[in-house]
Amino acid sequence: MENTNDALQEQLQGLATGNIDEQARLVLMEQAAGSATLTDEIVFSQSLVLALRNPDAVAAHAKIKAVIAAEGFPPPPPTANSLSKSILKWAGITALVILLSVGFLMLSEQIFPVPSTTQQLSRTIAEPLDNVFFLPDGADQLPDLRSAMESYDSRQYGKAAKKLAEYVKNRPESGVFLYLGISRLLSGRGAEAIEPLRFASGSAEPPIRESALWYLALAYLEQNDPQSARQVLSQLAESEIYGKQAEALLQQF
Amino acid sequence: MRLNNIQIKEGLLSGDTETFRQLYKMFGGLVVGYVKKNNGTEEDARELVQVVMLELWKAAKEGRYDEQGKLDRFVYRLTANTWRDELRRRKVRRVDSLEGGAQAVADDQPASLAVAIVKDQRIEAIHHCLQLLESPCDDIIKLYHLEEVSLQEVAQRLRYDYNNLRKRIFDCRKKLKKLVDQYLKHTSASDNFSA
Numbered sequence: 001m002e003n004t005n006d007a008l009q010e011q012l013q014g015l016a017t018g019n020i021d022e023q024a025r026l027v028l029m030e031q032a033a034g035s036a037t038l039t040d041e042i043v044f045s046q047s048l049v050l051a052l053r054n055p056d057a058v059a060a061h062a063k064i065k066a067v068i069a070a071e072g073f074p075p076p077p078p079t080a081n082s083l084s085k086s087i088l089k090w091a092g093i094t095a096l097v098i099l100l101s102v103g104f105l106m107l108s109e110q111i112f113p114v115p116s117t118t119q120q121l122s123r124t125i126a127e128p129l130d131n132v133f134f135l136p137d138g139a140d141q142l143p144d145l146r147s148a149m150e151s152y153d154s155r156q157y158g159k160a161a162k163k164l165a166e167y168v169k170n171r172p173e174s175g176v177f178l179y180l181g182i183s184r185l186l187s188g189r190g191a192e193a194i195e196p197l198r199f200a201s202g203s204a205e206p207p208i209r210e211s212a213l214w215y216l217a218l219a220y221l222e223q224n225d226p227q228s229a230r231q232v233l234s235q236l237a238e239s240e241i242y243g244k245q246a247e248a249l250l251q252q253f
Numbered sequence: 254m255r256l257n258n259i260q261i262k263e264g265l266l267s268g269d270t271e272t273f274r275q276l277y278k279m280f281g282g283l284v285v286g287y288v289k290k291n292n293g294t295e296e297d298a299r300e301l302v303q304v305v306m307l308e309l310w311k312a313a314k315e316g317r318y319d320e321q322g323k324l325d326r327f328v329y330r331l332t333a334n335t336w337r338d339e340l341r342r343r344k345v346r347r348v349d350s351l352e353g354g355a356q357a358v359a360d361d362q363p364a365s366l367a368v369a370i371v372k373d374q375r376i377e378a379i380h381h382c383l384q385l386l387e388s389p390c391d392d393i394i395k396l397y398h399l400e401e402v403s404l405q406e407v408a409q410r411l412r413y414d415y416n417n418l419r420k421r422i423f424d425c426r427k428k429l430k431k432l433v434d435q436y437l438k439h440t441s442a443s444d445n446f447s448a
Contacts, residue, residue, distance in 0.1 A: 009404070009422065017401060043375075044430060045398075050369055051379035052399040058380040060268050060310045061370050064303050067273045068281075073299055075281025130327055206291075207333040240283055241329045 016045040097124055097252070118229070118253055122190070122221035125249065128155070129182055129211055142167075145176070152179060157187035168196075174203035178212050185215060190222030201232075210239045214246070226253050258324055265313035276306055280328045287332050292340070300371055301339070305331050307367040339368070374437060382432035389413075390425035397422060 011028055014020035020028075032039045051058055068075075100120055115123065131149050148163035161183035168176050181197035184190070197219055200212035213232050220229035230253075236246035256264065256275050264272025284305050288298040308331050312318040318327060342364065370376050383391065389411055396402045396410065404422070408415040 009419075013398065013401070016398070019401075044426070047373055047375040048379055048394070048398055048426075048429075050366070050373075051376045051383065052395065054366060054370070055380060056268070056314075057307065057311065057366060057370055058377055060273075061303065061307050061367075062377055062380075063268060063270050064273050064277075064306045067270060067277050068299075068302065071274065071277055071281075073302075074285050074295070075277055075302070127323075130323070130330070205333065205337065207330050240286065241326055 012041055012045045013049075015042060016049040093124060097121060100124065116224050118221040118224055118226050121249070121252055122218045126185060126215070126218045126222075128152070128157075128186060129179070129215070131179070149179070152183060157183040161187055161189070172199075174200045174205070174208050174212075178203075178208055178215070181212065181219070182215050185219050185222065190219045193219040194223070206239075210236060210242050214242045217246070217249070221253070229253070261324065262313050262318060265310050265318075268310070273306060276309065277302070280305070280325070283325070283329065284332050287329075288336055291336060293336065297339075301332065301336060303371045304335055304365075304367045307370065308335060308365070311367060335365075335368070338365070374440075375433060378433045378436045378440075379429065382429060382436055385432055386425070386429060389421075390428055393418070393422055393425050394429065 011020060011024060015025060015028060028038075028042070032042055097117075097120060131153055144163065145167055148160050148167060151157075151163060152160035161180060164176055164180040164183060168180060177196040178200035181193045181195075181200060184193035184196070194216065197212050197216040201209055201216055203209045203212065213236050217229045217232040217236075220226070220232065230250060233246040233250050236242045239246065256272065261272055261276065263269075264275075281302050284302045285295075285298040288301050289295075293301070305328060309318065309328065312327075312331075364372070383394070386394065392411060393407060396407045397404065402410070404418060405415060407413070407422075408418040411418070413421065
């Protein structure tokens with residue numbers, strides 16, 4: 001396409017960089033619908049701007065492709081090392097739990113209330129879930145949710161729980177219920193963690209559902225309800241992430 | 254030797270190939286398994302492995318990956334969220350074509366940068382071929398398309414006649430497109446040969 005049309009060049013550039021008004025964009029799209037050449041120019045401009053603006057990302061992708069080509073697809077299964085490390089890790093946790101149990105027994109029961117075995121197990125294992133991606137689209141546009149997750153990130157779980165509880169009154173989203181339950185559990189309110197985690201465990205999205213089930217099991221253990229914990233953990237048998245942990249935890253009580 | 258999370262983060266930040274290799278061995282199977290269990294084909298899985306690794310690289314660069322967290326969970330959630338977004342995008346495209354919408358060019362739902370780079374082979378080809386462009390085309394293209402300098406200012410900076418520049422920028426794009434087409438043809442032929 002022989003084209004020295006300034007206006008068109010400027011529009012192609014504007015479209016590729018996002019600096020074009022809506023009216024002009026619609027006109028250009030309409031023209032493109034009837035012209036394969038113009039469509040090709042538009043697509044090329046978009047690819048060109050992406051390539052120019054993100055050279056590091058493109059270079060990283062080239063390396064990733066080279067690795068996949070060299071190693072072959074599909075990838076090899078994980079090595080046995082990871083399994084034996086997992087076993088070692090759980091053996092370590094068991095030893096720690098036993099040590100903690102002995103330590104607690106030595107203290108006066110009248111001064112320090114002694115947590116039960118299942119409570120100790122829950123408190124040893126419960127860790128915060130990373131604050132990544134479970135939140136609804138456009139979450140960073142929601143100041144109240146952002147504020148709640150900032151408290152979560154700085155481990156102020158009591159504060160985070162309060163703000164998240166406020167948020168879900170108007171927006172009952174599974175991902176947010178999940179973090180509400182976790183915040184309550186980590187701030188010592190295991191009983192109040194159960195309801196939001198139960199809600200989140202009904203999510204259609206596997207990562208939310210499976211994470212919720214895991215923390216729900218820990219909440220039940222905190223509440224000295226091992227039967228409910230076992231029932232929940234058995235639902236995680238097929239989980240790629242929690243399956244092995246659930247199986248190992250079931251051996252502990 | 255298996256890398257720990259801190260080494261992985263450092264490797265990602267420096268774009269170390271060995272780090273990518275280890276990540277592929279550690280998590281490639283998980284990603285492939287997830288896609289196949291959730292209505293994906295082998296080709297979908299191949300793409301998603303690349304997207305997830307690139308997203309992980311990006312998360313390290315942007316400070317969103319905290320090496321103290323569980324890497325396997327981080328990767329799992331990246332996988333699940335990315336695949337969910339891909340399925341949503343496909344659903345929207347299907348609806349559009351059923352309703353007889355105009356051909357989706359820039360109207361397509363904006364994908365993440367990682368998805369765009371993985372799916373559009375042209376981007377890598379352009380990145381490669383830009384280095385083959387000689388002066389003044391490389392300067393013209395960078396000034397105009399990257400630094401978003403107006404045509405008039407480009408002409409001033411490079412001391413071109415404005416009217417000549419208007420034609421020159423088109424010629425440079427044409428040259429670059431030709432190089433890109435040749436590169437894509439060549440890499441496609443290599444892929445077929447090795448397959």
